[in-house]
Amino acid sequence: MIEGRLYDGLTAHPHDVRVAVADGRLELSQDSGWSDSVDGAALKRLDADPSALRLGRRDQPGWRLILPPDAEDELTPLLGKQERYGRWIDRVGLVPALITGGAITAAVLAVGYIAPHWIAPHVPMSWERNVGAALVGDFGTNRCRNAKGQRALETLVERVAPGSTKGPNGIKVAALNIPIFNAAALPGGYIVVFKPAITETDPDALAGVLAHEVAHVRRRHVAEALIRELGIGALIRMFAGNVGANAEQIVSLSYTRSNEAQADSDAIRMLKRANISPKPTAELFQTLSKASPGFSAAFLRSHPLSSKRAEQFEQSFDSKAHYQRALSQDQTDALYDICWKRPAEVKDS
Amino acid sequence: MDALASPSAGDDARAIRFTGNWREYLPIAITNALLILCTLGIYRFWAAARQRRYLWSRTLIIDDTLEWTGTGKEMFIGFLIVIMILAPFFLFFQFLFPALMARGKTDAAIGVLMLFYIGFIYLGGFARFRALRYRLSRSWWHGIRGGSDDPGWNYGGEYLGRFFLSAMTMFIIYPWVATGLWNSRWNAMSFGELPFRANLDTEGLKWRWALVYLVPIAVLFVAMFGAILIGASLFTPGDGGAMPPSLGILLIGIIVLFYIAVPLMTLNWYAKFYRKAADATTLGELSFGFEASTLQWLGLFLGNLALAVVTLGFGLTYWGYRNWSFMVRHARIYGSIDVSHLTQSTTHAPGEAEGFADAFDIGAIGA
Numbered sequence: 063m064i065e066g067r068l069y070d071g072l073t074a075h076p077h078d079v080r081v082a083v084a085d086g087r088l089e090l091s092q093d094s095g096w097s098d099s100v101d102g103a104a105l106k107r108l109d110a111d112p113s114a115l116r117l118g119r120r121d122q123p124g125w126r127l128i129l130p131p132d133a134e135d136e137l138t139p140l141l142g143k144q145e146r147y148g149r150w151i152d153r154v155g156l157v158p159a160l161i162t163g164g165a166i167t168a169a170v171l172a173v174g175y176i177a178p179h180w181i182a183p184h185v186p187m188s189w190e191r192n193v194g195a196a197l198v199g200d201f202g203t204n205r206c207r208n209a210k211g212q213r214a215l216e217t218l219v220e221r222v223a224p225g226s227t228k229g230p231n232g233i234k235v236a237a238l239n240i241p242i243f244n245a246a247a248l249p250g251g252y253i254v255v256f257k258p259a260i261t262e263t264d265p266d267a268l269a270g271v272l273a274h275e276v277a278h279v280r281r282r283h284v285a286e287a288l289i290r291e292l293g294i295g296a297l298i299r300m301f302a303g304n305v306g307a308n309a310e311q312i313v314s315l316s317y318t319r320s321n322e323a324q325a326d327s328d329a330i331r332m333l334k335r336a337n338i339s340p341k342p343t344a345e346l347f348q349t350l351s352k353a354s355p356g357f358s359a360a361f362l363r364s365h366p367l368s369s370k371r372a373e374q375f376e377q378s379f380d381s382k383a384h385y386q387r388a389l390s391q392d393q394t395d396a397l398y399d400i401c402w403k404r405p406a407e408v409k410d411s
Numbered sequence: 412m413d414a415l416a417s418p419s420a421g422d423d424a425r426a427i428r429f430t431g432n433w434r435e436y437l438p439i440a441i442t443n444a445l446l447i448l449c450t451l452g453i454y455r456f457w458a459a460a461r462q463r464r465y466l467w468s469r470t471l472i473i474d475d476t477l478e479w480t481g482t483g484k485e486m487f488i489g490f491l492i493v494i495m496i497l498a499p500f501f502l503f504f505q506f507l508f509p510a511l512m513a514r515g516k517t518d519a520a521i522g523v524l525m526l527f528y529i530g531f532i533y534l535g536g537f538a539r540f541r542a543l544r545y546r547l548s549r550s551w552w553h554g555i556r557g558g559s560d561d562p563g564w565n566y567g568g569e570y571l572g573r574f575f576l577s578a579m580t581m582f583i584i585y586p587w588v589a590t591g592l593w594n595s596r597w598n599a600m601s602f603g604e605l606p607f608r609a610n611l612d613t614e615g616l617k618w619r620w621a622l623v624y625l626v627p628i629a630v631l632f633v634a635m636f637g638a639i640l641i642g643a644s645l646f647t648p649g650d651g652g653a654m655p656p657s658l659g660i661l662l663i664g665i666i667v668l669f670y671i672a673v674p675l676m677t678l679n680w681y682a683k684f685y686r687k688a689a690d691a692t693t694l695g696e697l698s699f700g701f702e703a704s705t706l707q708w709l710g711l712f713l714g715n716l717a718l719a720v721v722t723l724g725f726g727l728t729y730w731g732y733r734n735w736s737f738m739v740r741h742a743r744i745y746g747s748i749d750v751s752h753l754t755q756s757t758t759h760a761p762g763e764a765e766g767f768a769d770a771f772d773i774g775a776i777g778a
Contacts, residue, residue: 069554070554071755073555073750073751073752073754073755074553074554074603074750074754075750075751076475108478109465109468109479110468110476111430111431111468111469114476116468116478124551124554124555126551147446147457147461148454148457148483148484151446151457156442159446159449160446163450164448164449166449167448167449167450167451196510197506197513198513199510199513201513201514201515202514202516204513204515205515
């Protein structure tokens, strides 16, 4: 006989009961003559502090039987195992669950990291173009529309990557009148350069920056980053409890380190083929990595700079080569004026 | 015998006590952390259920412990439902906003963002209500549970309205907003057949709220006055008016002081708010109290931070434990309860779990 306390789930009033186990059933009785019998299968063990054994019933919410802890031995055959980690973990056991789970997690992360690299080259450029067009359109009033300047900018892209702006999948380069020092490759073969990156940079250095972005487009790094961001990134963010991902995430796609390295070595090769000195680019990277954070924060965030990257450009400099300027003086002047509006236009807007 | 009186003084005789300890919780903390890591985070719902089952079972109220019956599965399903409802909206806005910005349609983009925030604030209020309702419906004592029959849609609207009124006055009327929301939330809740009654007013809270504005400004003025004095003594004519380096450091110091003063004063307000709110809330013949001072709250938060830093992140798994035991240790229950008249709750037991609250990162404190 075990003395216990019973709550019937109807009121909070406790009833003193005596408990006995017989034939897989729990027999309850009281001095008043009241008695009850509960099938062992209906019973479940509930979490309790060490001073008590607490039982509930699957068929009656609120029914609780509280017994002294030493009653456990007598009741164990009736109760079976207690749920510990959740039914799906208990079924396989903690250690096997950790090993399988760990392996699956590692595999999912690995596939999530590598798969975009395999998939990206097979994504039709027209799809990527649709995403890009929906995202950026014609850039509206942000865009610098000086025709001569635009021609000079396109010439610069053609200088480092001949033929790249031609054809349906050609690169579309645009200057944006936004006072941040940055340049980026966007989905659909768009390359945007923000105003300070044009007007405060030597055209030869801008050529290096553009070559880097062209490499991202050609190597399909943009599609790769898009897939990575929407696929595994979204999954992780979801379960990490952060559903409210911010709106900028799509435009500030981040490339992997190896993507960046590849774009750099492509850019160095492009500069070499175009016979443009890599030195101004190296100097630009050097200056940016040291510059005050306010000036170049955006550029640094999207293109993590290290002096090592600047060095690579520096090392590709050939002192015997006869480098040519990327643009003529006229073209350079036009480029610097790309965001300049004629007085009539200013009045209109 | 049917009326249980809650003893009012003496620590061992307190009507609400926390009986757990961190060593006993350690196996739960370790296995939860491991399982969360090895399941891409999916286990966190089951981890939360385990944590609560432990914490509730170590919370003694008068003569019996609390009991948590919520399950990881139901929280996981709740989360999936919320994701299915919200994900399309998030995706849509994630594309729409940059698309409008890229086209230079800044006004439209800001309009869209405003709409987004309005929806977000409404859902935030709704989620807070639902979280409380869900927690009460899964919390049992003496075989009786709590709950609410109010679905919380109106509360979401009230929350949104009060938030905007408050924002329009630069949050000066926030004490009225917060107390009103506390009352609306708790007056809709019940335990068993007994309704909670909250009658919180702003008495004593207004002045503390004013300090949130006044202290940082005072700090700023005093520091600036000091800076001018020091600056004047350091300034020597003829050096071109360049700022001496010590003045620059002083300026940074002022800014740091300002950013410390604002959250400290806000904490100072919340400490009082929760003390008053508990006092103003009753359940039948039971009344409540909460006795944590501003310094004790600060100790909790700094302790949490330090623990996480010192243990290289593992301490994060103890935040839930520390927060709950803090709440219980400082909570008081007074009066008596007639257990034979405390009958079972007839409220609808919601099944959708806290998904909404978890999606908005609303934690245990204050719910």
